[in-house]
Amino acid sequence: MSTVRTLAAACAWLCVSAPALAASASTTQAPRAEVIHWWTSGGESAAVKQVAKAFQQAGGVWIDTAIAGGDQSRAVTINRIVGGNPPTAAQFNTSKQFLDVIEAGMLNDVDLVARAQNWDQMLPPPIIDVIKVDGHYYAVPLNIHMQTWFWYSKPAFKKAGIEKEPASMLEFFAALDKLKAAGIIPLAHGGQSWQENVLFSAILANMGGKELYLKAFRDRDQATLLGPAFRNVLLAFKRLKSYVDPGSPGRNWNDATALVISGKAGFQVMGDWAKGEFTNARQVAGQHYGCMAGLGPATPYLIQGDVFVFPKTDDGKTVRAQQLLANVVSQPVLQVGFSKLKGSIPVRTDVNAAELDLCAQKGIEIMKDRDRQAGVSEVYLTPDQNGAMQDVLTAYWNTNMPVEKAQKSIANALKY
Template sequence: MRRSFRRALLGGIALGLCLTGAQAQEKQRAEVMHWWTSGGEAAAVKVFADRFDAAGGQWVDSAVAGGEAARAAAINRIIGGNPPASSQFNTGRQFDDLVSQNLLADMSGVADEGGWAKVMPQAIVDAASRDGKFFAVPVNIHGQNWMFYNTAVLEKAGVTAAPASWDEFFAALDKLKASGVTPLAWGGQAWQETLVFDAVLLGQGGKDLFMKVYKDHDAEAVKSEAFRKAVESFGKLRDYVDAGAPGRNWNDATAMVITGKAGIQIMGDWAKGDFINAKMVPGQDAGCAVLPGDQGYVMGGDVFVFPKVGSSATPNAAQALLAKTMLDPATQIEFNNKKGSIPVRTDVDTSKMDACAQKGIALVKDPAKQVPAATYLISADTTGQIQDAVTNFFSNSSASPEDFVATFADVIGSAD
């Protein structure tokens, strides 16, 4: 009797071990490359990982600090024949070469099944598609022309409300400077400075000028008086940054505002994720406003591409599951609440998102306020040339607006 019981017990244990092994083998393993390493970003990407694991996947995290470094690492692996299951890119044209080399899976089947094109702004659909096929999965919309500020620091300096005009904006910076804090928390990196320039260009020049420059590649628009005024205002910002700005990471600049060492940061709303992580309430402790002008909402964001696995033109089971998980309505809300962005899906319930997110959502609902980021409209090569021109101008206080305009016009006139 005891032997029979022992055999049954051992048999049950063996069967359980076999089932556990089989279940583990059934998990859809996916290595995901990304650059989300700051506090707020790490909290956000964990949502994707947890949701994917709960859906039957096995998230294998492969984080590389810095967007440029992460993209380069992913591209090298994809071209080298050892691709991850998925890799992060910014929404836009950064993955054009991978599409042209036929290295990415066509996600259209998953997109059609989920009705993505019906629930995303057209500019986002266009940025994720090539020749009518989805080659990327958009996961959010980042507003790029925000200013975030430490409410207590501004109030102490005598600034009781977010500046509503450019005269008010520069007056606020002067008050902050007089109070002894750094007015602008500045990240002196080319991509950050170009983001600020584009925000100033839209705020002062309007959507029409912005689109003429970046969509139409109109060199004459660059030579206009409105463009020149935006350049002058951008150059004026040099007077409000500290000596430690060159080379500073965006999240280190955000930390200056969080700790009260600086008053304002002009940055995309991914910065809001770090304010949230620091227990500052968006719209209260961490104030937020689109840069003066109410000209629109510069829509950036993040996408994930899915490299081909073997000879199949479509995603494998793990890739399909990951894409579906990322765009699941509940995942969209949870992820974007932590990331600081707003959902890429327009059909989800955003009523409980924070006050800053509500401002962005309201702007995106109005097609007239939807402004695609410059990276949606120009190639990676052109983007690099513009970034060089912008950062060279800003870092050189003796550089003239005329020289910058001439350089910019040459670049945009030959843009692809």
């Protein structure tokens, strides 16, 4: 069963009709866009308001439909598209999450914007690979997120006697041991399957480098997945469980970030959207907290991001609103303003990066080296493959599953 049909059936109870909005005489003819998204945490909410404000300043009427949780938000979007009551636009991640919708002919393309801005040359290949299908662009990228940053508390480091950032897995485990000895939660983790996937991807990228990472996820090479190097990654991943506090299961990512912000925890491995929480708490990178894109200079930079997709419609007013939003989202000033609050970096390369913080500056500098660019697992795996792998990782993390069984199960999940 395709992802479209599965999600449409599974989330019928979640469906909501488009919010009613009483239009005044002055806004009757203005392009109106209902936008579904899952930006609901403090930093995310502040960031999406920048998009809404820019759209309104461009003459549009923004109708906000925020649904907590990416899975729920995507399910509602797909169900409404399938049910014939689509929003004007919807947020997705830069991944294969919306491939089924494209293949079903349910999205309008954004080729006009793409050609005008020369996306073929401007955008990183991992992003082009998922938003361009059969020669057409079907999503407008707003930003670039890197999924596997290491965030740490400066006060926690000081209390534990950690004098420098770890530059290897060996040094990382040594730092975790010092935090534990100081009575600090070494690793703030939210026990949810997607967060376990993020943590595993970080260990794979840092231990195996780009070569092992791509062989495992992009190529799904069975010899690699069943080999000793991949087994060692699984063992290191499971070892991290001993550094997580008992309150971890079910914890949301932003609540884990709050532990680092307060100094109750030393590290968190999470995407750079976590930086929005630090910003919202009025903390400054390099002063209150630190950020590492990896444990070494060759660690691949795992690219994801946020995009807007535009459900298929022939209604002239709706198409006008979609085109207006696509142009607004593509503007450099908006992308900088959004990323400053969201924690990401702009997808455009012609922005004024001087306005962005220390961590964003690190990310922009790394992005100049195409050899370090790679996609997150969802860029290379179908939603079914990624979901099956997440299920194995979560079971392995939370039970006494032998590493041999976990390894064989992941290899089998990614075989087809």
